[in-house]
Amino acid sequence: MGDSKKDNRHVQSIQRAMAIIETLDKYRELGVTEIAEKLGLERSTVHRILSTLKALGYINQNPTNHKYSNSFRFFEIGNNVIQSLGFRRQAMPFMQELSTKSNEAVNLAVLDGKYVIYIDKIESPATIKVDLPVGKRMPAYCTGLGKVLLAHLPEITVRELFEDEPLIRYTKNTITDIDELCQHLAKIREQGYAVDNEEYVEGLLCIAAPIWGHTKNVVAALSVALPKFRYSDDDDKIAHIRDILLDVARRFSISLGYQPPHIDS
Incomplete structure (x- = not known):
């Protein structure tokens, strides 16, 4: 019961954002569909989170193939x-x-x-x-x-x-x-x-x-x-x-x- 209450306090969008960041850390560069398939998420959900992280400076997008990667902000x-x-x-x-x-x-x-x-x-x-x-x-x-x-x-x-x-x-x-x-x-x-x-x-x-x-x-x-x-x-x-x-x-x-x-x- 206690564990269930604790889990309910987790913010799902943050959990998904962190999963995307860790996946990009593992695979270096991925497209929206690739990330969605690896994490079992809707493509629209992944795209929305990536757009937010990109706007905040945590994600880069390759202008050639449009794939995403983590930025140097994490190193900083x-x-x-x-x-x-x-x-x-x-x-x-x-x-x-x-x-x-x-x-x-x-x-x-x-x-x-x-x-x-x-x-x-x-x-x-x-x-x-x-x-x-x-x-x-x-x-x-x-x-x-x-x-x-x-x-x-x-x-x-x-x-x-x-x-x-x-x-x-x-x-x-x-x-x-x-x-x-x-x-x-x-x-x-x-x-x-x-x-x-x-x-x-x-x-x-x-x-x-x-x-x-x-x-x-x-x-x-x-x-x-x-x-x-x-x-x-x-x-x-x-x-x-x-x-x-x-x-x-x-x-x-x-x-x-x-x-x-x-x-x-």
């Missing part, structure tokens, strides 16, 4: 949210230190549902680089940053996030079973860091650590991404970068007001 809003969080400004000295010490690409990300969003990065000075652009939205279950963020959610929450769709296999190393993923996340939680060993992109190795806030919750994740060929399974070099990452992530967390648990000597 997202960037403002990131700036208001203060992570980029506070993180930069730590990211610069990590970049200098590792000589590899450094990334900062937050969790958005079942996805991880890159909110800042420092590129590697090397000629051959790992390019993960700011604003990139990637599946959390097969990336180092995403896994370390998922690892600090309750297991039931992780299962609910992925219950409606299968875990897609991107490489031979991608985990596609939810039970195996939950076991893997438990290990990440225990050891304090995650490794993406060519699970999303072949040839890419990523080591990620959590960033804790003053409420003792994980608020972001920091990673070092490197082309795997450059290390040739050199465990000592990889362990050295991991240790640098964990030290920097710990001090970044402390700067945010996090108090690490006391460990008796």
Whole structure:
């Protein structure tokens, strides 16, 4: 009964507008009929909503094929949210230190549902680089940053996030079973860091650590991404970068007001 009353307070037109925005985010550019078919809506309803969003500056229309796409207004809003969080400004000295010490690409990300969003990065000075652009939205279950963020959610929450769709296999190393993923996340939680060993992109190795806030919750994740060929399974070099990452992530967390648990000597 309570749930029914809550549902009745939802505004249907807003729900439909958001569904259209998310569909355009997934497919990039679609016509009115295509959107209507994918969402099971009347063509006239879709056209009316698109016209409103276009007038407000949230939707663009291609003058050649007349199809619609999301505008840069969403990027502007997202960037403002990131700036208001203060992570980029506070993180930069730590990211610069990590970049200098590792000589590899450094990334900062937050969790958005079942996805991880890159909110800042420092590129590697090397000629051959790992390019993960700011604003990139990637599946959390097969990336180092995403896994370390998922690892600090309750297991039931992780299962609910992925219950409606299968875990897609991107490489031979991608985990596609939810039970195996939950076991893997438990290990990440225990050891304090995650490794993406060519699970999303072949040839890419990523080591990620959590960033804790003053409420003792994980608020972001920091990673070092490197082309795997450059290390040739050199465990000592990889362990050295991991240790640098964990030290920097710990001090970044402390700067945010996090108090690490006391460990008796």
